[in-house]
Amino acid sequence: MRKKITIVGSGNVGATAAHWMASKELGDIVLIDIIPGVPQGKGLDLLEAMPIEKRDSFVLGTEDYKDTANSDIVVITAGIPRKPGMSRDDLLNTNYKIMQDVVGKVVTHSPNSILIVVSNPLDAMAQAAYKISGFSRNRVIGMAGVLDSARFRAFIAMELGVSVENVTAFVLGGHGDTMVPLPRYSTVAGVPITELMEKSTIERLVQRTRDGGAEIVKYLKTGSAYYAPSAAVTEMVEAIIKDKKKILPCAAYLEGEYGIHGLFVGVPCKLGARGIEDVWEIRLTDEEMAALKKSADAVKELVSVVGV
Ligand SMILES: NC(=O)c1ccc[n+]([C@@H]2O[C@H](COP(=O)([O-])OP(=O)(O)OC[C@H]3O[C@@H](n4cnc5c(N)ncnc54)[C@H](O)[C@@H]3O)[C@@H](O)[C@H]2O)c1
Numbered sequence: 001m002r003k004k005i006t007i008v009g010s011g012n013v014g015a016t017a018a019h020w021m022a023s024k025e026l027g028d029i030v031l032i033d034i035i036p037g038v039p040q041g042k043g044l045d046l047l048e049a050m051p052i053e054k055r056d057s058f059v060l061g062t063e064d065y066k067d068t069a070n071s072d073i074v075v076i077t078a079g080i081p082r083k084p085g086m087s088r089d090d091l092l093n094t095n096y097k098i099m100q101d102v103v104g105k106v107v108t109h110s111p112n113s114i115l116i117v118v119s120n121p122l123d124a125m126a127q128a129a130y131k132i133s134g135f136s137r138n139r140v141i142g143m144a145g146v147l148d149s150a151r152f153r154a155f156i157a158m159e160l161g162v163s164v165e166n167v168t169a170f171v172l173g174g175h176g177d178t179m180v181p182l183p184r185y186s187t188v189a190g191v192p193i194t195e196l197m198e199k200s201t202i203e204r205l206v207q208r209t210r211d212g213g214a215e216i217v218k219y220l221k222t223g224s225a226y227y228a229p230s231a232a233v234t235e236m237v238e239a240i241i242k243d244k245k246k247i248l249p250c251a252a253y254l255e256g257e258y259g260i261h262g263l264f265v266g267v268p269c270k271l272g273a274r275g276i277e278d279v280w281e282i283r284l285t286d287e288e289m290a291a292l293k294k295s296a297d298a299v300k301e302l303v304s305v306v307g308v
Pocket of ligand 1: 008009010011012013014032033034035077078079080081082091095098101102117118119120121122143144147175223224225226229
């Protein structure tokens with residue numbers, strides 16, 4: 001049986017994620033939204049591309065949660081994106097209300113699914129989805145670190161003039177200004193970038209990574225990034241569907257790892273058929289640990305506003 005993937009929110013991130021997933025033939029895809037006709041139109045359009053792409057992914061657009069029944073994975077992209085001058089945190093109250101609406105319906109129709117949250121502010125929305133769903137912690141995952149690391153990797157590859165395939169990078173912490181890129185664990189062909197670039201160059205790339213979302217919002221003016229975010233969530237879906245046991249930075253509900261309790265924070269996770277199958281506790285310097293704690297405190301402040 002093909003896997004069933006539901007994507008809630010058929011806007012920029014949701015529809016583009018459907019595009020990546022269908023073109024990789026990860027499963028059958030259901031696109032859902034509250035705007036009448038939009039998921040149906042985009043779904044049908046994508047379905048009609050499948051003969052050209054030679055992919056047997058069935059794509060359905062709908063406003064009815066019945067069509068999402070028994071999904072294996074549900075990706076939640078519903079919510080408003082940032083506009084210039086806004087921080088991700090400014091989206092908190094609006095997107096929390098949307099999360100309350102969406103998660104209950106998702107859980108009713110797909111009680112055994114794995115949830116991947118994309119809506120911002122990411123860590124707080126993942127925490128909301130976790131609390132509302134009542135799912136075990138391995139089945140609620142936030143997407144941020146794969147995107148933030150991809151941005152860092154792209155900047156490293158451009159700076160050194162090397163293939164992006166050679167570059168690995170880790171960005172931990174919350175998806176916000178306090179994210180924690182880890183140069184020591186970021187490599188080119190296995191060589192740490194700390195051996196390849198001046199400290200000041202690394203700091204410049206780290207700052208560009210931190211501001212990566214805002215840089216794109218500033219250009220677009222009416223919305224935020226969606227090609228890289230949707231590619232990032234697709235990598236996570238693929239790791240789960242193919243049971244790849246892939247180590248990826250994801251927002252996970254921590255229960256003591258890194259000394260953090262009861263909070264979603266970005267950490268290295270092993271993704272496989274059961275969702276988050278392991279959280280890796282890598283050794284951090286005092287400075288890195290302090291940055292991670294600061295990032296966790298920022299998440300804590302947000303979740304306390306909405307009481308999750
Ligand atoms: N985690 C990340 O790294 C990351 C990256 C990019 C975007 N985002 C976030 O993802 C979200 C979506 O971004 P986008 O660019 O696709 O926005 P968008 O406005 O293009 O699409 C959002 C869609 O959600 C739909 N929606 C709203 N309420 C809904 C509900 N109750 N049920 C179903 N659908 C509903 C809207 O109708 C819209 O079509 C935003 O919150 C954005 O900040 C997160």
